[in-house]
Amino acid sequence: MTGSIAAVGASVIVVGEAGAANAQQNTETHTRTSGTVYTGDVIQGRKVVSRVDVADLEPGKKHLLYFQGVQMPGGQQWYVSVIVAKGIRPGKRFTLTSGVHGDEISSIRTVQTVMDQLDPVQMSGTVMAVLDVARPAVESMQRRWPNSGRGAGLIDMNREWPGDENGASATSRHAGLLFNRLLRPNSDLAIDFHTGTTGLEIAAFNIGDRSRPDVKAMMDLYPIGQMWDNAAYPGVLHNAFVDVGIPCFTTEIGAARILDREMIALFVEGTMNVLKHYGVVSGPIGRTATDAGAFIGNNAFPIIATEAGLVEFLVKLDDEVKAGQKIAVQRNMFGEVVAEYTTAVDGKMAGCRSDATSDPGNVLAFILFSQPGPAGQHGSAHADSESSYPE
Numbered sequence: 001m002t003g004s005i006a007a008v009g010a011s012v013i014v015v016g017e018a019g020a021a022n023a024q025q026n027t028e029t030h031t032r033t034s035g036t037v038y039t040g041d042v043i044q045g046r047k048v049v050s051r052v053d054v055a056d057l058e059p060g061k062k063h064l065l066y067f068q069g070v071q072m073p074g075g076q077q078w079y080v081s082v083i084v085a086k087g088i089r090p091g092k093r094f095t096l097t098s099g100v101h102g103d104e105i106s107s108i109r110t111v112q113t114v115m116d117q118l119d120p121v122q123m124s125g126t127v128m129a130v131l132d133v134a135r136p137a138v139e140s141m142q143r144r145w146p147n148s149g150r151g152a153g154l155i156d157m158n159r160e161w162p163g164d165e166n167g168a169s170a171t172s173r174h175a176g177l178l179f180n181r182l183l184r185p186n187s188d189l190a191i192d193f194h195t196g197t198t199g200l201e202i203a204a205f206n207i208g209d210r211s212r213p214d215v216k217a218m219m220d221l222y223p224i225g226q227m228w229d230n231a232a233y234p235g236v237l238h239n240a241f242v243d244v245g246i247p248c249f250t251t252e253i254g255a256a257r258i259l260d261r262e263m264i265a266l267f268v269e270g271t272m273n274v275l276k277h278y279g280v281v282s283g284p285i286g287r288t289a290t291d292a293g294a295f296i297g298n299n300a301f302p303i304i305a306t307e308a309g310l311v312e313f314l315v316k317l318d319d320e321v322k323a324g325q326k327i328a329v330q331r332n333m334f335g336e337v338v339a340e341y342t343t344a345v346d347g348k349m350a351g352c353r354s355d356a357t358s359d360p361g362n363v364l365a366f367i368l369f370s371q372p373g374p375a376g377q378h379g380s381a382h383a384d385s386e387s388s389y390p391e
């Protein structure tokens with residue numbers, strides 16, 4: 001049964017007589033493989049689309065659209081907010097995504113601010129912003145997508161890319177619809193904007209595969225203090241782009257749940273630098289990673305809680321630390337020290353737990369470092385588990 005559902009997938013529409021004509025039209029538009037498809041719906045004055053081809057859109061303008069994502073149990077869809085700034089001259093097509101995690105609000109504001117600064121009449125090429133990618137996670141200010149599944153569950157959308165339109169969860173299907181009908185067909189280059197997550201604050205940094213020239217060029221145009229040279233992590237959006245030949249990396253803009261105006265300004269400046277570098281907008285390049293003295297690491301050392309209790313850090317984000325240095329102590333409810341945590345590597349503090357208590361097993365911190373170091377006392381030197389990959 002599952003097999004037959006998967007085989008027919010999105011093209012199946014079950015209707016009564018009254019809906020037949022409408023279904024016919026929906027089937028036609030749904031199965032078209034090129035061109036912008038308007039569903040005919042208008043929400044809050046914005047046209048709804050189920051496929052976008054930026055080549056169809058009028059140049060010299062900003063287009064505000066709702067992209068029709070996956071269906072909800074009640075039958076309506078999750079709509080994703082899309083802004084396309086289409087220049088009057090041909091040029092590179094950039095895609096800026098935010099909200100893949102729903103509690104990372106500075107990422108959304110960074111992309112909004114960049115879009116505010118664009119004047120399509122002066123531009124060459126196109127910049128497309130997709131602002132609230134995991135829409136239900138944004139609605140509930142949480143990292144993961146609430147899924148009805150077998151009772152309520154939470155799915156990390158940034159482990160689902162490139163998605164599957166006939167996948168086994170709404171999250172996978174939503175990712176597939178966005179990737180196939182919006183993101184991939186309209187991108188020459190892309191940037192996926194993130195922040196730390198609830199409970200774990202992180203420094204300003206970029207993650208990407210610096211062996212790829214365009215990825216390195218883009219990452220280095222940000223005036224921020226840290227760069228993590230990281231080739232691959234399965235299922236994340238920037239790697240799905242890279243896998244189909246679209247250079248992309250991930251930004252990290254401080255803490256979740258807040259608007260960090262200072263940090264947002266750094267990432268707006270960096271993104272405008274990127275758009276200038278590729279000739280989409282004109283003007284002098286601003287401050288870059290060189291000006292910020294960025295530290296480049298190729299690995300992240302996680303500190304994992306061995307005990308439960310209150311965590312007190314002895315260092316701050318961006319501090320330089322040396323192997324053997326104590327970075328945090330943990331106390332029980334009597335105030336007795338139950339654990340002391342040290343770094344096994346020389347590096348920079350890139351992430352610190354912001355909730356002051358912790359269960360055992362949580363990532364308390366991670367340290368960006370530039371050489372392969374010894375395995376730590378609390379786990380692998382590679383930040384390659386679900387809990388310690390920081391985006």
Ligand SMILES: [Zn+2]
Nearest residue numbers: 101194195391
């Ligand atoms: Zn994220």
